[in-house]
Amino acid sequence: MVRVSASTTARPNFRDRCQRSRQQRTACADAASLQRRGGSGGDWKLQRQHRGSRRKDEMMIDFDELADVAKTIAWYKSNFFEGCEEDFVADFMVFCWQAVDPGRVASLDLDDETVDACADMLSELKLFVDERCGEWGAPAFWRRYIDWADYAADFPLDECKRFMRETVGYLEPSFFVFTTTGGAEMRSEVMAIFAEYSQSGKARATYVRSVIESRLATESFYRRSL
Structure with missing residues (x-):
């Protein structure tokens, strides 16, 4: 009988070593991909563990959001986590929505990669709002408003007032x-x-101001025409 040592039986064969090597490479690639994505999608809980204690004043943006769309979406992604404040979610959603506006895409000559990133993030944020945000907060309002503006979804005034x-x-x-x-x-x-x-330089504030200004300008024009 041939005696086989314990060290020999514990040593993996060539196929096992290749399999483990492939698994390690896949895990590293997945981690790198997750880091490049800036933490979107399914890692919200992980981000909350690492960033849940971040102070509110550390999440303020100090530049014109729509002046540099690529910089802004990178900033938002790096600060987005499951437990972040609803105002932050609303800001992020309106920014993405405004960034993919055809007129803005053309005027800023945005590249396809940036536009796709904003469009994909907007879809993710809508799902996030549906699943994790309150029914009557700012994210829910903008979720309803964007669907009204883009798809003519019904948005009665009574419902708007209820927010x-x-x-x-x-x-x-x-x-x-x-x-x-x-x-x-x-x-x-x-x-x-x-x-x-x-x-404010936020896209959300800029949009609201522009809508109000447009209405006030109409009133002013009407008064001058009397």
Whole structure:
């Protein structure tokens, strides 16, 4: 009988070594891919463990978001995690939505990779809002508003007003009520939001300001024509 040593029986054969090597290479590639993606998709929980204690003042953006779309989406991705504040989610979603606007894509001459990244992230954020955000907060409002603006989805004024009733101090939906009613409703709320957003470089604030300004300009033109 031939005696086989323990070290010989424990040694993996050539096929096993190749299999483990392939698994290690795949794991490394997956980790590198995850890092390149900036933590989108299924690693929200992992990001929350590492960044859940980040202070609010560390998540402020200090540049014009739409002036450098590639820089901005990279910043948002690096700061996005499952437990982040709803205002941050709303900011991120509106930025992605505005970044893929055809007029902006053309004016900024955005490359396909950047546009695709924003479009993909917008889809992910919509799903994130549906599954993880409150029913009547800012992310949910913008989720409904974007579908109304892009796909003519029904968005009754009563539902819009409910966002303001359900979330104390949340006046942002007033711009939709104000413009839809031709300036007949929520003027004081709109002017408060307009003042609050007057110095912000966020795409969300810029968009709301532009909608309000457009309505006010229409009123001014009408008064001059009388």
